[in-house]
Amino acid sequence: GARRETLLYLDGVTKSFDGFKAINKLSLVLQKGEMRAIIGPNGAGKTTMMDIITGKTKPDSGEVFFRGDVDLTRHDEAAIASLGIGRKFQKPTVFESLDVDENLRLSLAGSRSVFSALRHKRTVEEAAKIEAILATTRLTDKRHRLAADLSHGQKQWLEIGMLLAQDPELLLVDEPVAGMTDAETAETARLLREIAETRSVVVVEHDMHFVRELGVKVTCLHEGSVLSEGTLDHVSADPRVVEVYLGR
Numbered sequence: 001g002a003r004r005e006t007l008l009y010l011d012g013v014t015k016s017f018d019g020f021k022a023i024n025k026l027s028l029v030l031q032k033g034e035m036r037a038i039i040g041p042n043g044a045g046k047t048t049m050m051d052i053i054t055g056k057t058k059p060d061s062g063e064v065f066f067r068g069d070v071d072l073t074r075h076d077e078a079a080i081a082s083l084g085i086g087r088k089f090q091k092p093t094v095f096e097s098l099d100v101d102e103n104l105r106l107s108l109a110g111s112r113s114v115f116s117a118l119r120h121k122r123t124v125e126e127a128a129k130i131e132a133i134l135a136t137t138r139l140t141d142k143r144h145r146l147a148a149d150l151s152h153g154q155k156q157w158l159e160i161g162m163l164l165a166q167d168p169e170l171l172l173v174d175e176p177v178a179g180m181t182d183a184e185t186a187e188t189a190r191l192l193r194e195i196a197e198t199r200s201v202v203v204v205e206h207d208m209h210f211v212r213e214l215g216v217k218v219t220c221l222h223e224g225s226v227l228s229e230g231t232l233d234h235v236s237a238d239p240r241v242v243e244v245y246l247g248r
């Protein structure tokens with residue numbers, strides 16, 4: 001059935017906070033290799049949905065499956081991360097006093113201590129992986145720059161690179177272009193499309209211009225459920241979507 005062939009499968013997911021349904025019978029199906037944009041007004045349940053996928057929040061009811069048969073509701077946050085689901089929050093959390101290369105090496109080393117990770121002589125494979133990540137994240141010529149000295153956009157890209165170092169099959173990205181310049185926003189769309197050639201990506205985003213540049217299927221949430229789904233043109237012309245955006 002549908003569940004077996006998909007990377008991420010949510011069905012009938014519900015989550016209440018003090019009797020208020022933040023997520024209400026939510027269903028979402030993401031294919032392997034797909035990038036999806038999630039939109040919706042404030043309070044629609046976008047963050048709670050991401051929290052449920054990553055195990056930060058447990059749903060009250062409903063199914064959440066990864067790779068067909070892995071029941072994510074039975075795993076905690078750390079286990080879900082190690083299954084191959086990476087999450088980038090809105091605010092970048094890079095190590096400011098380390099350079100770009102060091103940040104990537106630390107992330108590649110995973111749980112190894114900071115000191116042994118930085119002293120560790122990199123293998124040919126590790127060096128190649130870092131080169132590829134630097135190229136993808138447009139940071140090749142910034143590799144020796146301290147993270148503190150990067151622009152806001154470059155810090156966001158470095159953090160995406162740090163997630164890539166952990167090789168996630170599914171990358172969840174929360175409002176990546178908030179605070180970016182137009183040029184950085186356009187570059188971020190290209191960068192995410194490049195990443196989506198080899199991984200699946202879910203992007204929560206308010207910036208409709210950016211969503212258009214992504215050029216992917218859009219899911220609009222409202223009151224914890226899917227209000228409309230399809231191309232951006234289809235979703236933005238849907239009278240129900242127009243109503244929730246204009247009705248505020």
Ligand code: ADP
Nearest residue numbers: 017021022040041042043044045046047048049
């Ligand atoms: P979005 O990310 O789309 O803005 P959220 O998932 O943050 O929406 O929130 C959905 C609804 O659930 C909101 O009404 C919010 O106030 C409520 N909510 C989210 N988390 C909590 C919580 N921990 N306790 C109480 N209410 C919450």
